[in-house]
Amino acid sequence: MRFILSVTIPIYLLIAVGWLAVRSGMFQKAEMRVLGRFVVSFCLPALVFTALSQRRIAEVLHPVYLLAYAGGSLAMQLGGLWYARRVRGLPLSPAALRGLGMSASNSGFVGLPIAQQVIGPIAGVVLALNMIVENLLVLPLAMALADSGAQQRSRMWPALAVSLRGLLRNPLILAIIAGLFCALTGLRLPEPVARTVALVSTASSPLALFLIGGTLVGLRLQGMLGEVLQVVFGKLVLMPLAMAALLWLLPPIDPLLRTGAVLFAAMPMLSVYPVLAQKHHDEDFCAAALLAATVASFFTISALIWGLGELDGWLP
Known part of the structure; x- marks a missing residue:
């Protein structure tokens, strides 16, 4: 239990500080956008590049991991969409956003700091693999579905193409x-440049957690x-269960990767979730879901780390 709390408490204390x-007025909420752009444009790309290039x-490259993470994410996304449409009776656009909330983890801002403490330096590789799935599959599909619900269904494929083209300007990609x-060719950056990139990457975790706390102010x-x-139950409970089930069915992989997949799957939804919903006038619900999931994840992630520790071979 001491190990579990030593992992989770510092993470959520930094969120509370943000x-x-x-809340006290030391920072304005609008300033969090600037901080977020710095983290997303410089810190996280530097960390991902460093983790892969060395x-x-x-x-x-772990095909089984990519298959498991893509399969679990897609299962939760389409399952959440089906539930929102068939059981809740929601239109396609809000239903697509519910599916996104159940399947897209906050991998960079919350997942990475926790995973680094549990599985070590390989967390950067796991983050990069997750980013491939989230940016090439989960987010474009969700946005295309939401856009097609708001307009003509035939516009889904053009919307998907626009989303994918936008990835060419994404610093993380x-x-x-x-x-x-660099991993394929063995190319290495000059030592001063490599040290600079590594230095920038070290700022990602504390800044990201501070940013998450700041963005939660004012949510209801x-x-x-x-x-x-x-939605919170689907994201924090069902998605890690789905990921664990797929990993059990697929050929075995490195225990560190297996643990990382389940940990990242258990994170709250991505911090830009309400921003993505603004176009479809559903930002109030998505902001409320983000707040609830971030608060509840302290307890669910602590319970998950304890549970993985009780299962032989899941934690290093």
Whole structure:
């Protein structure tokens, strides 16, 4: 239990510090966007590049892991979409956003700091693999479905093509490509440049956690708690269970990768979840779900780490 709390408490204390800094007026909530752009554009790409470029290609390309993470994410996304459509009776756009909330983890801001403490340096590789799945599959599919629900169904494929083209300007995707190229060719950056990149990468975890806390200020749960809890339950409980089930069915992989997949799957939804919903006028619900999932994840992630520790071979 001491190990579990030593992992989770510092993470959520930093989130609380970010919340207090904005709540007290020390920082403005609008300033969190600037901080977020710095983390997403520089810190996380530097970390991903460093994690990939310093390993051989065989150490960073794991087809079974990609299949498991893509399968678990897609199962939760389409399952959440089906539930929202058939059981809740929601239109396609909000249903697609419910599916996104159940399947897209906050891998960079919350998942990485926790995974680094549990599985060590390989967490950067796991993050990069997750980013491939999330940016090439989960997010484009969700946005295409949501857009097609708001307009003509025939517009789904053009919307998907636009989403995929936008990846060419995504710093994280560019960092993954560059890191894989270095891993494949053995190319290494000059030592001063490599040290600079590594230095920038070290800022990602504390800044990301501070940012999460700041973005939670002002979010409310009023009038939508029941539906919010359904999405939160799907994200924090059902998704890691689905990931564990797929890993059990597929050929065995490195225990560190297996643990990383389940840990990242158990994270709350991505921090830009409400921003993505603004186009479809569903940001209030998504903000409430983000708040509830972030608070509840302290308990569910602590319970998960304890549970993995009780299962022989799951924790290093």
